[in-house]
Amino acid sequence: MQITVLYGTESGNSELIADDLGTSLRAEHDVEVSDLQDYDPARLHPDTLILLVCSTHGEGELPNTAVPFYEAINALQPDLTGLRYAVFGLGDTFYEETYSQGSEVLDRRLTELGAVRIGEYGRHDASSWDLGSDLALEWVPGIIEAFEAVAQPIH
Numbered sequence: 001m002q003i004t005v006l007y008g009t010e011s012g013n014s015e016l017i018a019d020d021l022g023t024s025l026r027a028e029h030d031v032e033v034s035d036l037q038d039y040d041p042a043r044l045h046p047d048t049l050i051l052l053v054c055s056t057h058g059e060g061e062l063p064n065t066a067v068p069f070y071e072a073i074n075a076l077q078p079d080l081t082g083l084r085y086a087v088f089g090l091g092d093t094f095y096e097e098t099y100s101q102g103s104e105v106l107d108r109r110l111t112e113l114g115a116v117r118i119g120e121y122g123r124h125d126a127s128s129w130d131l132g133s134d135l136a137l138e139w140v141p142g143i144i145e146a147f148e149a150v151a152q153p154i155h
């Protein structure tokens with residue numbers, strides 16, 4: 001399976017999680033890990049599962065490295081029909097009302113452009129004792145299963 005892990009970050013937590021997901025998934029899959037700011041949205045393709053790992057900054061806003069990608073998809077308005085993606089959002093419940101909303105900005109836009117989010121919406125709360133990578137590695141098998149369930153028609 002082809003998987004692209006895209007991360008949006010300011011202080012590196014999302015990058016660390018994305019790298020750990022990449023390392024784990026490479027045992028069985030063809031995996032690319034990229035910062036959202038280095039990724040050309042024209043490359044989004046239905047054959048490739050997108051795993052989005054994205055934090056929250058400002059007041060429920062996107063982190064810096066996610067902004068160019070967000071602006072590019074707003075400008076290009078690509079038809080993302082058939083694209084499947086999953087989201088692992090980072091945030092901090094200290095921020096209460098804007099908890100984990102950064103990734104939700106991208107999630108909404110991808111859905112509006114025709115892509116479909118699969119599986120559980122993963123979350124990491126920086127105020128918890130959990131390690132983000134541990135939660136993400138527990139979260140990802142369900143995502144792979146959901147992708148395969150749709151990718152392989154029953155005969």
Ligand SMILES: Cc1cc2nc3c(=O)[nH]c(=O)nc-3n(C[C@H](O)[C@H](O)[C@H](O)COP(=O)(O)O)c2cc1C
Pocket residue numbers: 008009010011012013014015054055056057058059060061063090091092093095098099100101126
């Ligand atoms: C200045 C600043 C603003 C933040 N604003 C929010 C917020 O509005 N909502 C939230 O859930 N988390 C917020 N966070 C918490 C970050 O999303 C969290 O620490 C995350 O793990 C950072 O991941 P990153 O290193 O990949 O950017 C904020 C953090 C900072 C430093």
